[in-house]
Structure formats: C-alpha cells, structure tokens
Amino acid sequence: MPTKQSNLVSSKADHNSASANTLPETGEKKSNLGVIGLSLAAVAGLMGLAIKKRKN
Known part of the structure; x- marks a missing residue:
C-alpha cells in the first residue's frame, strides 16, 4: 500500500515533468x-541613389 509521502513525491514528479515540456x-x-519598415528604407535608399545618378 503506497504511503501519502510516496504519492506526494510521484505527483510532484508528474507536475514537474509536465511543466518542463511546455514553454511559458x-x-x-x-x-x-x-x-515593412526595412523594405521601405531600402526602396527610399535606392530611389535616392537613382536620383543622384541622374543629376551627374
């Protein structure tokens, strides 16, 4: 017959293993x-280079 202490230990072990498998x-x-911001910055930079090239 299992004692209360062994039941508590097994239930704690079950709880710890279940919580270890899930992320918070x-x-x-x-x-x-x-x-989106990065792509807009890249397009603006390319447009700036294209305009600068046309002026030269």
Missing part, C-alpha cells in the same frame, strides 16, 4: 512591421 507564455506576438 511571454505574450509576444508576431509582427511584420519591422520587415
């Missing part, structure tokens, strides 16, 4: 805003 929720969401 950080609230981070994916956003494409950085990619």
Whole structure:
C-alpha cells in the first residue's frame, strides 16, 4: 500500500515533468512591421541613389 509521502513525491514528479515540456507564455506576438519598415528604407535608399545618378 503506497504511503501519502510516496504519492506526494510521484505527483510532484508528474507536475514537474509536465511543466518542463511546455514553454511559458511571454505574450509576444508576431509582427511584420519591422520587415515593412526595412523594405521601405531600402526602396527610399535606392530611389535616392537613382536620383543622384541622374543629376551627374
């Protein structure tokens, strides 16, 4: 017959292994805003180079 202490130990081990398999929720969401900003900066830079080339 299992004792109370052995049941507590096994339930703690089950809980720890279940929580070790899952990652904590950080609230981070994916956003494409950085990619959009980078692409706009690249286009603006290329346009600036094209205008500078035309003037020379």
